[in-house]
Amino acid sequence: MTALRTGQVLLMLAGLIAWALQFLLIYGATSTLCGREWADATFLGLGVVQASILIATVTALAATAAAFAWSLRGYRSAEARPVSAADRFMVQSAALVNGFSLIVILWQGIPAFILPACA
Amino acid sequence: MNAPERPESFERREPELPNALPRPAGEFEALKRAWKSPRGLSFITDVNNTYVGIWYVGTAFLFFILAGILALIMRAQLAVPESDLVGHDLYNQLFTMHGTVMMFLFAVPAVEAASVYLLPNMQAARDLPFPRLSAYAFWAYFVGGLVFFGTIFFGLAPNGGWFMYPPLTGTKYSPADNADWWLLGIGFIEISAIAGAIEIIVGVMKTRAVGMSLDKLPVYSWAMLVFAVMIVIGFPAIILGTLLLEMERAFDWPFFIAERGGDPLLWQHLFWFFGHPEVYIIFLPATGMVSMIVPAMAQTPLVGYRLIVLALIATGFLSFGLWVHHMFATGLPKMSLSFFSAASTAVAVPSGIQVFAWIATIASGRMKLTTPSLFVIGFLFIFTLGGLTGVMVAMAPFDWQAHDTYFVVAHLHYVLIGGMVFPLFAAFYYWIPVASKHALSERLGRWVFGLMFLGVNVTFLPMHITGLIGMPRRVYTYPVDMGWDALNLVSTIGSFMIAAGVAIFIYDLARKFRFASEDNAGNVWNAGTLEWLPNGQYATRSIPAVVSREPLWDQPNLSKDVEEGRYYLPGTATGGREALVTSPFDARPQYILQIPGAGWQPLLAAVFTAAFFLLLTVKLVLPSVVCGVIAIGCVIWWLWETDPGPTRPPADIGGGIVVPVYVTGPMNHSWWAMIVLMVVAGMVFTCMIFSYLFLWLVNPSAWPAQGFVPPHWIWAAIAAALYIASAILIDRASGNLRGEDRRSPRSVPVLIGIALVLVSAASAVDLAAQWRAGLSPSAHAYGAAVYALVSYQIFFVLTTLVMGLYTIARWLTGKLDSVRRTTFDNTMLFWYYTAAQGLVGIVVVHGFPRLTGGI
Numbered sequence: 018m019t020a021l022r023t024g025q026v027l028l029m030l031a032g033l034i035a036w037a038l039q040f041l042l043i044y045g046a047t048s049t050l051c052g053r054e055w056a057d058a059t060f061l062g063l064g065v066v067q068a069s070i071l072i073a074t075v076t077a078l079a080a081t082a083a084a085f086a087w088s089l090r091g092y093r094s095a096e097a098r099p100v101s102a103a104d105r106f107m108v109q110s111a112a113l114v115n116g117f118s119l120i121v122i123l124w125q126g127i128p129a130f131i132l133p134a135c136a
Numbered sequence: 137m138n139a140p141e142r143p144e145s146f147e148r149r150e151p152e153l154p155n156a157l158p159r160p161a162g163e164f165e166a167l168k169r170a171w172k173s174p175r176g177l178s179f180i181t182d183v184n185n186t187y188v189g190i191w192y193v194g195t196a197f198l199f200f201i202l203a204g205i206l207a208l209i210m211r212a213q214l215a216v217p218e219s220d221l222v223g224h225d226l227y228n229q230l231f232t233m234h235g236t237v238m239m240f241l242f243a244v245p246a247v248e249a250a251s252v253y254l255l256p257n258m259q260a261a262r263d264l265p266f267p268r269l270s271a272y273a274f275w276a277y278f279v280g281g282l283v284f285f286g287t288i289f290f291g292l293a294p295n296g297g298w299f300m301y302p303p304l305t306g307t308k309y310s311p312a313d314n315a316d317w318w319l320l321g322i323g324f325i326e327i328s329a330i331a332g333a334i335e336i337i338v339g340v341m342k343t344r345a346v347g348m349s350l351d352k353l354p355v356y357s358w359a360m361l362v363f364a365v366m367i368v369i370g371f372p373a374i375i376l377g378t379l380l381l382e383m384e385r386a387f388d389w390p391f392f393i394a395e396r397g398g399d400p401l402l403w404q405h406l407f408w409f410f411g412h413p414e415v416y417i418i419f420l421p422a423t424g425m426v427s428m429i430v431p432a433m434a435q436t437p438l439v440g441y442r443l444i445v446l447a448l449i450a451t452g453f454l455s456f457g458l459w460v461h462h463m464f465a466t467g468l469p470k471m472s473l474s475f476f477s478a479a480s481t482a483v484a485v486p487s488g489i490q491v492f493a494w495i496a497t498i499a500s501g502r503m504k505l506t507t508p509s510l511f512v513i514g515f516l517f518i519f520t521l522g523g524l525t526g527v528m529v530a531m532a533p534f535d536w537q538a539h540d541t542y543f544v545v546a547h548l549h550y551v552l553i554g555g556m557v558f559p560l561f562a563a564f565y566y567w568i569p570v571a572s573k574h575a576l577s578e579r580l581g582r583w584v585f586g587l588m589f590l591g592v593n594v595t596f597l598p599m600h601i602t603g604l605i606g607m608p609r610r611v612y613t614y615p616v617d618m619g620w621d622a623l624n625l626v627s628t629i630g631s632f633m634i635a636a637g638v639a640i641f642i643y644d645l646a647r648k649f650r651f652a653s654e655d656n657a658g659n660v661w662n663a664g665t666l667e668w669l670p671n672g673q674y675a676t677r678s679i680p681a682v683v684s685r686e687p688l689w690d691q692p693n694l695s696k697d698v699e700e701g702r703y704y705l706p707g708t709a710t711g712g713r714e715a716l717v718t719s720p721f722d723a724r725p726q727y728i729l730q731i732p733g734a735g736w737q738p739l740l741a742a743v744f745t746a747a748f749f750l751l752l753t754v755k756l757v758l759p760s761v762v763c764g765v766i767a768i769g770c771v772i773w774w775l776w777e778t779d780p781g782p783t784r785p786p787a788d789i790g791g792g793i794v795v796p797v798y799v800t801g802p803m804n805h806s807w808w809a810m811i812v813l814m815v816v817a818g819m820v821f822t823c824m825i826f827s828y829l830f831l832w833l834v835n836p837s838a839w840p841a842q843g844f845v846p847p848h849w850i851w852a853a854i855a856a857a858l859y860i861a862s863a864i865l866i867d868r869a870s871g872n873l874r875g876e877d878r879r880s881p882r883s884v885p886v887l888i889g890i891a892l893v894l895v896s897a898a899s900a901v902d903l904a905a906q907w908r909a910g911l912s913p914s915a916h917a918y919g920a921a922v923y924a925l926v927s928y929q930i931f932f933v934l935t936t937l938v939m940g941l942y943t944i945a946r947w948l949t950g951k952l953d954s955v956r957r958t959t960f961d962n963t964m965l966f967w968y969y970t971a972a973q974g975l976v977g978i979v980v981v982h983g984f985p986r987l988t989g990g991i
Contacts, residue, residue, distance in 0.1 A: 022721055033453040040457050044475050051469050052833045066471065103721045106351030106442070113446045121454070121482050128474035135469045 025104075028091075029111040031084035032118025039077035039122055043070045043129070051135035066134035074126030081122060085115035151347065151681040153702040154791025163707035164677065170708045171262075171674035174734045182734045183267040186653055186673055189253025190571060192274045195281070196246035200557075201638070202285055203237035206230050208635055211595075215628035217616045227612035228295035229314070233288050235298025239414065240322050241281045243556055244367075247421035248332040249274075250563060251360045255336065257570065257667035258354050258428075260682075260698075261343035262675045262715045263731055264335050265805045268738040268774060273331040275742030276324065283750050284321035287314075294318035297610065299407050300381070302392040302400045307385050316385065316753045323378040324749040326371050333367035334812045336360050338805050341720040345666060346681040346704055348723040354665055354685065355438065358445050359424025362452040363417055368812060369456065370413040372819035377406035380827065380924065389913045389920035391827070397841065397917030399834045401466060402827055408459035409823070415551065416455040416483075420448060422559035423490050426512055429566050430494050432663035433509045434501025437686055440493035447486035447493075454483040464535040473532045480530035487523060491516060506661070507581030511562035514589045515554055522550030525600070540610075543603030546596045553592050561588070561641070569657035570667055573650040580644045587637030594630030598623040664689035670699045678703035678790075679716050709787035710797055716789065717805060728787055728797045729805060730780050737774030741767050772942060779806075779946075781956030800958050810962050814969045817932070821973055824928060825980060828921045832988065840985045841916035844909070851905035852982035856975055858898035863971040865891040866964055875954050884952075884960075885944040891967070892940045898974055899933040902926055906981075925977050932970045939963045 027034075046069035050056050060068040088111035095105045173182045182188070210230050213221045222230065252270050256263050264270055287293040294314045296305040305315045340361045344353070380391045381403060390396035392403050431438045438444065457479035464473055494516065503509055525547040529535045538544055561584070569575040602623045607614065614620055659668040664686025669676050680703045684690040697703060704725065705716050713731040718724055744767035751760035782798040789795055801807060832839045840846055869887035903926050913923040943963045946952040952960055 025721075030449070030453075033450065037453060037456070040475065040479070044472060047469065047472050047475075049833065051472075053836060101349065101722060102351045103349035106349070107721075109442055110445060110449075113442060114449060117446060117450060117485075121450075124482055125457075125475065125478050128471060128478060132471045132474055134471055136471075 025107040025111070028084055028088055029107055029114055031111075032081040032115035032122070035077040035081045035084075036118050036122050036125065039073045039125060042073040043125070046070070046073070047134070056135045064134050067129050070126055070129035074122060074129070077122045078119065081115055081118050085112065085119060088112040088115055151683065152791070153697055154681070154704055154789070154793070155678065155702050155706055157700060157702065159701045159706060164701065166711065167674050167677070167707050168672065170711065170713050170733075171672070173673065178734065181736050181739055183271040183732070183738065184673060184734075185252050185256050185263050185267060185270060186571075186675075188267070188270050188274050189249060190651060191278070192249030192252055192270075193246065195274070195278050196242050196249050199237050199241040199281060199285070200246070201642075203234050203242060204635065204638065206234040206237070206288075208631060210234065211628040211631040213612065214614075214624050216625065217614050217618070217621055219613055222612065224612040225291075225295065228610075229288055229291070229293040231610055232294045232297055232318070233285070236294065236318065236322065237285060238552075239298060239418075240325055241277075241285070243418040243552070244329050244414070245277055245281075245325075246560060247363065247418055247556070248329060248336070250425070250560075250567075251336055251356075251363075251421065252332070253571065254567065254667060255339055255357060255360060256343065256675055257669075257671065258356060258665055259340070259343060259348060260345035260666045260669065260676050260680050261339065262679075263343075263713065264339040265343055265715060265717070265729060265731075266335050266338070266809065267713075268732055268735065269331050269335050272738040272742045272745075273328040273335070275739050276328045276331075276745050279743055280321060280325055280328075280746040280750065283746065284317060284325075287317050287321075292317060299411060300403075301407075302381060302384075302403050303394075305381065306392060307388075313754060316382065319378045319382040319385070320749045320753045323375060323382070324745065326375050326378075327745075329367055330371055330816055333364035333371075334809050334816075336364040337368070337812050338808045340364075342717050342726075342805050342808065343715050343729070344718050344723045345679060345687075346716075346718060346723055346725060348682050348718075350721055351441075352682060352685050352723075354424075355427035355441065355444055355448075356421075356424035358448050359420045359427070362448045363421050363424075366413050366417050366420070366452050366455070368816050369819055370410045370417065372410075372816055373406045373823045374410035376820050376823045376827070377403055377410070380406070383920075383924065387914065389923065390917050391831070391920050391924075393917075396915065397831065397835045397838055398920070399831065399917075401463070401834075402830050404463050404466065405459070405830065406823060406827070408462045409456070412458045412462060413455045415555075416451055418552070419555040420451060422515075422556045422563075423448070425559045425563040425566075426494060426515065427490075428663075428665060429508050429512055429562055430497050430503075431501070431686070432566070432661045432665075433506060433512070434498050434503045435662065436497060436501030437664075438493065439496040439500055440489070441685065443489050444493050447489040450486040451483060454479055454486070458483060461530055461535070464532045465539045470532070477530055477532055481527060484523060484527055491520065506565070507576070507578055507585060508562040508566040508661075510582065510585040510589075511558045511565065514585060515558035515562065518550055518554030518558060518589075518592060520554075522547060522552075522554050526551060538603060540608055541603035542599045542607045542609055545609050546599035546603060549592075549596045549599075553596075558588075561585075564641075566661065567667070568649060569660045571651060571653075572648065572657060573652040573655060574648045575657045575660050576644050576648050580640055584637045584641045584644070587633050587640065591630045591633030591635075591637060594633060595627045596630070598626050598630075602627070659688070669695055677701050678706040680704075703790065704793070705789040709789070710784050714797075716795075725789060725793050725795050726803060727795050727799045728789070730783070730797060732777060735774065735777070737770050737777075741770035741774060744770060768938065772938075775942070775959075776951075779951070779956065779958045781951075781953075798956070800955070800961060804958055804961070806958055806962060807965070810965045814965065817969065817973070821928065821976070824925055825976075828925065828980060828984075831917045831921050832984070835917065838916065839918055839988055840911075841918040844911060844918070846911075846982060846985050847905035847909040849982060849986075851901055852978045855898045855901040855905070856978050858894045858901065859971040859974040859978075862891040862894035862898065863968055865894065866967045870960065870964055873952075873954055873957055873960055885947045888940050888944050888947075888963075892937055895933055895936055895967070895970065895974075899926075899930050902974070902978065902981075903930065922981050925981055929970075929974050929977050932973060936963075936967055936970045939966055 047066055050066050056066055058065040091108035092112050095108050213219050294317055340357045383389045384391050390398040392398045392400045460476040461480045565576055602620055607620045654672040676698050678698050678701045680698050687694055709728050710730055713733050715729045717726045717729045719726055744763045747763035748760050784797045786794045786796045865887045869884045873884050911919045913919045943960055946959050
């Protein structure tokens, strides 16, 4: 696969990869911090568990928003000039996947602000 | 020579026919000769997807029947309270085997089997890229599956439930061989599934009709691609789980024994990291089938193609964030549970997208109420109900009430029967005209549907109530006056209605199904996709160029032109079996893949692989090892005939396109397969690291185990240096093979040989360091985890050893040179992976205890 095609695949999956990393981080952090009884520590005034989830969620949202904006740009560009159907498909799919991922990442982070950390 | 990866815009133009008429005399006959099946007993050695696919589907259906019979016995037992039709021990075996056989021997193999048959036809490929691998996967499954099922007749069947939770399945509570049959029997059937997944990934990406770019890929192919990737990511967790539990049972390595630092919850994590995606692994191919059937029945293109592709990919990802929702009752922190709850509700969205897309397609066309349509409607109804109860049990507080009750039994059967069995029956009715002289009877089909649809609801709808009023699952009987009597009787009546429906289906199948290729029933549904092209054992006479997702609707003369040989590769360029390999995005012709034909090798390799595992189960170690060695010998015999090199000059396939008959490097199909295999290996290794860290988490004061001082860091440095040196030598050998150093082309086998010594020494140093430091694998989970990592690495080093010696043998016999180097490339990739894995293992095993233990 050429570098361009690899880039297209990565852009298409960027939001879902960001979700997977967010999920891994928040679950891993919660399990480790609660398991090791480090949950009482604070960071920037927040409980360390909540802070970890917030940082992971905001980072994942930012990365996905960037990928979404990039894919929308590619989509508009594909509409403006003749490109192959495969190229058009890839940018359209990237916009859809990344847009959907934004909602999922946000949804995934919400529990941090409702539930106690290690109860 | 090779077409560029990025094309100019050419879509929606009717392609010019690349080959003119009349075709040269003898061209078609040569094609037929190349694909002719062996006669007599040797017929079973054929590897053509047309045959292997049908055998595979037939075997999967046989297991459906067998597991269904087990279910009927259980329902008969539960029909009345305090029944003594079967005792508790047999009942335990019955429900364990029912679940295990349905999930591992029916559901996954059935969808994989269907794709072995359908994918090449749907993509107008002559075959899948590794037909012998398909045959190996099938025969391993066939032999191993039947022997595994046979254990029920000898009281040896596993009896710990289909998810085999320790400590119940540990040696303390299950000392007999029953659990071993599950662990070893299912373990290698998973390997068969992974072999099929590799085949499917490479097949979907590289063997398609010309012009079938990703935007024109049938939804079924997308579904199978996501399915196969999910197997590659998900199955390694259960392979590792079975490996660890078997090592605990066989060698007393305490991964799951709490008194010695293990934790039974580790098994649950590993099992469900596979087990929940498993549900989608069988559901997504079924949705792919539905997405092919609905447009044909409504005679209109599928609505929302891009959204459906999004839904498939999103489901593939999200389904890996659900596994703990099977563990809501294990006492994990509520915050952790909520992550899985959130993902469990989120995954309903892509499933909903697909359901609405099908409804919109039905609404935008004129749906014919055929038997496949009825099964699709039944699927929508039953699966949606299962999905709704799924959202209920995704809520932790509700799940705590319903956990391990018949409510869950009802939910999972609604999901699995609705989401997989009904689409599969729709697929049987829909695609049998491709594989048979006659379609199945529509009149009997309505009876089959009616009985199955009513039967499923009569059986499982009452179970929601049975569960909510307290009946636990897996009890072999229940007392009178619990209020469960009538509900259970109704469920039993329903189960026999399903059986009656299936019996009529079998009767119709026996009456109507007559295997055919050239003289099949034809396009009886006026469908628009390529599997309905006229075909034979060689698949289609020529490889079409397509301009849309429904080429038969948009290119009216396509069937005739393909049959006359007016499209690409209308004969055989090399005189043997071939497939046209196309670029993964735009489906432009890249090269002709020379496909191996019939042979005993994959069959024998599969039989001896099965024998290796099955004999190990009954502790016949020496015969087992002998069978393992023979299996490896058969694989080497099989591989020896592959990697043929450029046996012919580049060939003209039509339309002025000339493609090579052999390529190496990243374009080569086996390079792709090796990359996928390395992902599988990497996933097993990642799960192993997860297990190591998980056990550290539950052992805050014993990591490393008390009193143990890890080996001096110098041993780690030596082992790491040896791994790096071996990889550098292989890189050097690669350069010399390319001719970068013309003074020493003969150094290639020498370099490989030295690298073999170094890589072996690296793993030996690593093992010896731990052993000399006095670490015991059975005293504590720490030791077990360390030796598990080291042992896994040794397995890879041994494999590298075999591959290295094989590569040297090919050099010595003149089958390896600067051009004909696919074998070397595969060995090289595997070598790099082994070295990298060894280095990561060293960092974990030597570095982590120092980081956390303050050593």
